[in-house]
Amino acid sequence: MELIANGLLEAARRVVTLDPDLVDAAAATLVVSGVATALAILTGVPLGAWLGRARFPGRDLFLSLVNTGMGLPPVVVGLFVAVLVWRSGPLGQLDWYCTREAMVVAQYILAAPTVIGLTAVAIQSVDPMLPIQLAALGASSRQVLAILVRETRLLLLTAAMAGLGAVISEIGASLMVGCNIKGDTRILTTAIALDTSKGEFGSAFALAFVLLLIVFAVNALTTWAQQRQATS
Amino acid sequence: MSGELLEARDLRVIRGDREVVRADRFAVMEGETLAILGPNGAGKSTLVMALARLLPASGELRFRGVKVTDEQAYRRRIGVVFQRPLLLDRTVLENAAIGLELRGASRRDREARAQGALARVGIVQLANRRARSLSGGEAQRVSIARAIAPGPDLLFLDEPFAGLDAPTRDAAIADLARAVRGEHLTAVLVTHDRDEALTLGDRVAVLLDGRVRQLDRPDVVFATPADPEVADFVGVENILPAVVTRVTEDLTELRVGEQLVETTSLPPAGETFPLMCLAPDDVVLSRGEIASSARNQFAARVVRVEPIGRRTRIVLDCGFPLVAHVTRRSAQELGLRADERVVASFKATVPHLLPRHRRN
CATH class of the missing domain: 3.40.50.300 (P-loop containing nucleotide triphosphate hydrolases)
Known part of the structure; x- marks a missing residue:
């Protein structure tokens, strides 16, 4: 019990004094996961919207692959990206191994299937007559998609939130391609793992508290936005 | 237009x-x-x-x-x-x-x-x-x-x-x-x-x-x-097989069931056995014979009285089956009930003749 109590006290001290290591890890987490999620939304929403509407041979297989992608093990993604950006790998000339760029790529691969899959489901949930009505109003295919995306914005917000949730708490891929470099690629999850392995529970608790705080803040913000739209 | x-x-x-x-x-x-x-x-x-x-x-x-x-x-x-x-x-x-x-x-x-x-x-x-x-x-x-x-x-x-x-x-x-x-x-x-x-x-x-x-x-x-x-589909409930018995310049005489019916409608080309169409709204019911321009008047027995919305559907037997639609008020005033005797009349301009088989 003393171990836990001391850890919590140390955590409180670090949070209150804005410990530089804690701030660095939190900032790196927000940047890496934020950029990866933003990229996943930017590419995944249009792709998911198209996938939700389009009919082509192999669509079911493609959707199955996307759904499988939602459950990709982070270490497998980490391994794949590490091999890609390894000095002698296909993208070795980018020199991204042990960088935030590599972490963004890995987290993007983890988040994108979730955003694509949930967007496709959201678009499919729309009344099938609505796209026909929009076409009848003179909408182009692109305008139809844009309006459907706007109509399903509450569900898409959930997709975005799920995408962020898929990456902000992962550790395997980030550790493997980011190398957990202090002040650079060390994010909250990798820092927690490291401090725990060293028995520095106070620091680990502080990091965990901030991670939970970020997750809560993002979810609270999203829920507020959803409820505001739902009742407006 | x-x-x-x-x-x-x-x-x-x-x-x-x-x-x-x-x-x-x-x-x-x-x-x-x-x-x-x-x-x-x-x-x-x-x-x-x-x-x-x-x-x-x-x-x-x-x-x-x-x-x-x-x-x-x-x-x-x-x-x-x-x-x-x-x-x-x-x-x-x-x-x-x-x-x-x-x-x-x-x-x-x-x-x-x-x-x-x-x-x-x-x-x-x-x-x-x-x-x-x-x-x-x-x-x-x-x-x-x-x-x-x-x-x-x-x-x-x-x-x-x-x-x-x-x-x-x-x-x-x-x-x-x-x-x-x-x-x-x-x-x-x-x-x-x-x-x-x-x-x-x-x-x-x-x-x-x-x-x-x-x-x-x-x-x-x-x-x-x-x-x-x-x-x-357009509500012409009386579609009855007929036999052309005489055609004059302005009238066609038909046998429908046991009765002779006159119509200004000409039979379809070459049809001796056309179908006679008559809208139920065009049939007038009365308690006795009425002085009117209706050339077709038949004594009829009320077979069935069926309320349909604001109107009443009367199924008659006047030597051939006939359906008439009247307002509910008319049905009440005439005291229309099954087995009552009435007179059903319709003008010669009303029946419309169709070929018995559809021509494509």
Whole structure:
């Protein structure tokens, strides 16, 4: 019990004094996961919207692959990206191994299937007559998609939130391609793992508290936005 | 009415291996309201979707004589109102303005025109309400405003009032008639309701099994249906086998059951055994013989009395089976009950003769 109590006290001290290591890890987490999620939304929403509407041979297989992608093990993604950006790998000339760029790529691969899959489901949930009505109003295919995306914005917000949730708490891929470099690629999850392995529970608790705080803040913000739209 | 606004040639819609709609030639005249009348499953909506180029169909469409090749450009000249309003999660004004927004109109322009359209369907006061908070009737009016706001040359209305309660429906029909006639809009109205087709249609196309069986003025369609199935659908309940016994210059004498019937209708060419069609509304019932111009008067026995809405359906036996429709009040005043004796009469101008077998 003393171990836990001391850890919590140390955590409180670090949070209150804005410990530089804690701030660095939190900032790196927000940047890496934020950029990866933003990229996943930017590419995944249009792709998911198209996938939700389009009919082509192999669509079911493609959707199955996307759904499988939602459950990709982070270490497998980490391994794949590490091999890609390894000095002698296909993208070795980018020199991204042990960088935030590599972490963004890995987290993007983890988040994108979730955003694509949930967007496709959201678009499919729309009344099938609505796209026909929009076409009848003179909408182009692109305008139809844009309006459907706007109509399903509450569900898409959930997709975005799920995408962020898929990456902000992962550790395997980030550790493997980011190398957990202090002040650079060390994010909250990798820092927690490291401090725990060293028995520095106070620091680990502080990091965990901030991670939970970020997750809560993002979810609270999203829920507020959803409820505001739902009742407006 | 002037020239043809829309013309379809060899229009075909195929589903699986079934031809669900076929129109060799179908034209909508400028300024008219054309009612497409048919039972559920006849292919009315499919025909409209094909005419609006909203589903794959073979054949050619000509709009003001020009072949339609750019479907999106064509759809920006038409408006379509479906059975369900299909509104967006926006305000009423934004919904009414969406067609103009898609055409790139400025905010000021689209709001002004959408307001005008809302005023024409009587709901301008709802402009700032969220669409999802509207009643069914209000929502359908918004969908009509949305369709007319861009000023379409042709408006398709696919059973827009089918889901509404009777008073709301009547009010919506009146508003629509005002909006369509007030702006001299050309409209194609799909309906399965004969009264709606009669109220709104300048011409009526009867669609059965995906084929236009008859296209003419409502009075012509209802008085002289083209074939027994059309007759049956437009409410001509008396379709009786007859034998031509004599044809003079202005009258045809028929044997129907045990009676002789006179009609001014000529038998179809070469038909000795036509079908005689007689609308139940054209049969007059009385307690005794009446002095009237009706050449056909028969003593009849009431077989059955069936209330249908505000009217009463009387099934008679007058040497041949005959159905008459009278108001409930008339039925009460005449004391119509089963086995009562009455006189059934109808004018010689009323019966319409059809070939016994449909000619394609």
